[in-house]
Amino acid sequence: MRIKWLAPFALLAILAACESTPDESAATNGQTNESATDGSSGDGVSESTVVPGSQEDLAQNVGDRVYFDFDSSVLSPEARQTLEGQAEWLKKYADVRFSVEGHCDERGTREYNLALGERRAAAAKNYLVALGIDGSRLDTISYGKERPYALGHDDSAWSQNRRAVSMVQ
Amino acid sequence: MISSFSRPIPSLDRVRHVARAAAVIGALALIGILNGVGAARAELQIEITRGVVEPIPIAITDFYSPSADASEIGRRIASVISKDLERSGLFRPIDQRAFIQRPADMLDQPRFQDWRQINAQALVTGQVQIESGGRLSVEFRLWDVYASQHLVGLRLGSAENAWRRIAHKVADAIYQRLTGEGGYFDTRIVYVSESGPASARKKRLAIMDQDGENFRFLTDGRALVLTPRFSPTTQEITYLSYEGDQPRVYLRNIDTGRQEILGNFPGMTFAPRFSPDGNKVALTYAKNGNSDIFSMDLRTRRVQQLTRDPSIDTSPTYSPDGSRIAFESDRGGSQQIYVMGSDGSGVTRVSFGKGRYGTPVWSPRGDLIAFTKISQGEFYIGVIKPDGSDERLIAQGYLVEGPTWAPNGRVLMFFRQASRNPDSAELVSIDITGQNERVLVTSTAASDPAWSPLIP
Numbered sequence: 001m002r003i004k005w006l007a008p009f010a011l012l013a014i015l016a017a018c019e020s021t022p023d024e025s026a027a028t029n030g031q032t033n034e035s036a037t038d039g040s041s042g043d044g045v046s047e048s049t050v051v052p053g054s055q056e057d058l059a060q061n062v063g064d065r066v067y068f069d070f071d072s073s074v075l076s077p078e079a080r081q082t083l084e085g086q087a088e089w090l091k092k093y094a095d096v097r098f099s100v101e102g103h104c105d106e107r108g109t110r111e112y113n114l115a116l117g118e119r120r121a122a123a124a125k126n127y128l129v130a131l132g133i134d135g136s137r138l139d140t141i142s143y144g145k146e147r148p149y150a151l152g153h154d155d156s157a158w159s160q161n162r163r164a165v166s167m168v169q
Numbered sequence: 170m171i172s173s174f175s176r177p178i179p180s181l182d183r184v185r186h187v188a189r190a191a192a193v194i195g196a197l198a199l200i201g202i203l204n205g206v207g208a209a210r211a212e213l214q215i216e217i218t219r220g221v222v223e224p225i226p227i228a229i230t231d232f233y234s235p236s237a238d239a240s241e242i243g244r245r246i247a248s249v250i251s252k253d254l255e256r257s258g259l260f261r262p263i264d265q266r267a268f269i270q271r272p273a274d275m276l277d278q279p280r281f282q283d284w285r286q287i288n289a290q291a292l293v294t295g296q297v298q299i300e301s302g303g304r305l306s307v308e309f310r311l312w313d314v315y316a317s318q319h320l321v322g323l324r325l326g327s328a329e330n331a332w333r334r335i336a337h338k339v340a341d342a343i344y345q346r347l348t349g350e351g352g353y354f355d356t357r358i359v360y361v362s363e364s365g366p367a368s369a370r371k372k373r374l375a376i377m378d379q380d381g382e383n384f385r386f387l388t389d390g391r392a393l394v395l396t397p398r399f400s401p402t403t404q405e406i407t408y409l410s411y412e413g414d415q416p417r418v419y420l421r422n423i424d425t426g427r428q429e430i431l432g433n434f435p436g437m438t439f440a441p442r443f444s445p446d447g448n449k450v451a452l453t454y455a456k457n458g459n460s461d462i463f464s465m466d467l468r469t470r471r472v473q474q475l476t477r478d479p480s481i482d483t484s485p486t487y488s489p490d491g492s493r494i495a496f497e498s499d500r501g502g503s504q505q506i507y508v509m510g511s512d513g514s515g516v517t518r519v520s521f522g523k524g525r526y527g528t529p530v531w532s533p534r535g536d537l538i539a540f541t542k543i544s545q546g547e548f549y550i551g552v553i554k555p556d557g558s559d560e561r562l563i564a565q566g567y568l569v570e571g572p573t574w575a576p577n578g579r580v581l582m583f584f585r586q587a588s589r590n591p592d593s594a595e596l597v598s599i600d601i602t603g604q605n606e607r608v609l610v611t612s613t614a615a616s617d618p619a620w621s622p623l624i625p
């Protein structure tokens with residue numbers, strides 16, 4: 001199948017990805033994921049088992065990741081909204097630190113994607129700082145295209161992989 | 170045995186004993202070069218700048234010894250030479266079963282009519298002996314069958330277990346004599362061996378000879394490692410490792426395994442590449458989302474910032490004279506290749522085709538820059554002149570990336586993921602003409618190849 005970078009199609013895919021919460025997308029992915037399956041109770045996770053201030057809490061109740069357009073590090077309105085929620089959450093849990101991980105889809109070259117992932121992580125971090133979070137609580141790391149979340153090879157998977165994920169330290 | 174080996178050979182008076190002192194440093198010693206007769210360049214010559222070359226038929230005889238042990242080594246040496254030359258696409262080794270004259274009968278001079286009869290244009294003969302102390306002594310000769318001439322010869326000595334390197338050096342000498350280009354068979358490849366699920370891919374540095382032999386892992390896979398690059402002058406590599414979740418450029422000695430973080434950058438460093446003299450590494454340092462190119466002198470440890478631009482600037486690669494650096498940047502709105510002075514001056518864009526251009530790698534000959542191109546969702550490997558003219562695409566795939574040059578600048582290696590399955594990633598070599606594409610067999614999926622210089 002030939003892949004074409006049809007902007008409207010890609011945009012739809014991004015919107016679709018943004019509409020689903022991360023834990024939903026993890027469930028539909030049917031794959032293990034470090035952030036979504038961190039909980040100790042392997043099955044039937046209910047909100048009452050979520051430890052406040054944990055990665056699971058962040059992912060389920062705020063959203064631990066934001067998504068980007070192709071070859072872009074611009075924060076969408078949805079991404080800003082998620083980060084505003086993260087800022088509030090960080091103010092509530094004042095001893096929590098984030099490592100913000102920047103990621104890319106697989107359709108770029110390796111080193112460019114390392115730089116682009118760094119840009120995405122910095123975009124998320126800088127917005128959190130602008131919202132009043134002390135920058136010393138926020139590290140960034142880029143994984144480029146090395147750690148995809150969705151394992152597919154289509155627009156839907158790539159839109160889920162162009163992301164910045166806030167990892168509770 | 171020794172008497173027959175050391176018997177005078179017609180052209181032995183032409184032996185030039187060169188560089189003996191310098192050559193005995195390593196495990197492998199070049200003892201002498203046996204030059205051909207005075208007719209300098211005989212007519213047997215391969216022109217490799219043309220696109221399609223009809224490989225020349227070459228007869229490679231087992232290297233002779235009256236002793237059984239040495240004969241076995243002689244047989245293996247001939248086999249390695251034959252495979253090296255065949256893989257180059259420029260030679261067609263003739264099946265030994267067609268040979269009329271036997272190696273034992275050729276100690277003085279081949280019967281050229283026997284070799285013309287099987288259409289051999291070139292003939293390789295050799296002798297091997299195991300000296301007291303277990304050292305190997307090998308002599309080889311290359312003959313032009315139709316001109317009935319001796320073209321070149323070598324005497325090599327090594328430890329017995331280094332017979333493969335002797336074979337590669339002989340293949341290099343044959344390639345060089347018949348093409349006029351430097352050989353590339355006595356080289357190694359460092360690459361990234363991949364296994365496991367894509368979301369938690371295990372990547373290990375591995376090394377092997379250019380023909381896939383002598384494989385071993387360099388790292389254990391606990392830390393993610395990417396983009397190894399060879400020093401052009403030493404058996405060192407530089408690469409990116411996520412050791413301790415800190416992505417940093419490392420320097421590593423292949424033989425001792427000693428490694429160190431390069432520089433004191435308080436953030437991610439990546440995309441390293443050595444300068445041609447091996448004394449500097451150019452790399453990318455990312456700070457607050459912005460990636461710029463720096464160089465570091467490995468002796469003084471002095472760091473110099475070469476680009477200052479809010480865009481992505483990465484993947485630096487030096488020209489072979491060290492005066493210029495090609496790199497990729499999105500400063501013009503999309504990922505493209507630029508060239509600047511090695512002090513950061515005079516940035517000019519060189520890629521103007523349709524699509525995005527990255528991973529520039531300057532040829533050791535200086536005449537071309539290899540790159541990865543992405544256009545309409547397809548990946549390509551191509552070459553372009555440093556002034557941006559004469560772009561040629563030579564390979565294509567779902568994912569092809571990361572070209573690296575053979576030391577003679579005539580052959581490229583890259584990795585290709587032919588399908589969407591990352592386990593299909595493999596190393597591929599190809600002539601810069603786009604001909605003679607060959608897959609290197611590896612035990613796992615493989616990416617990010619780095620071709621070594623000729624081993625000293």
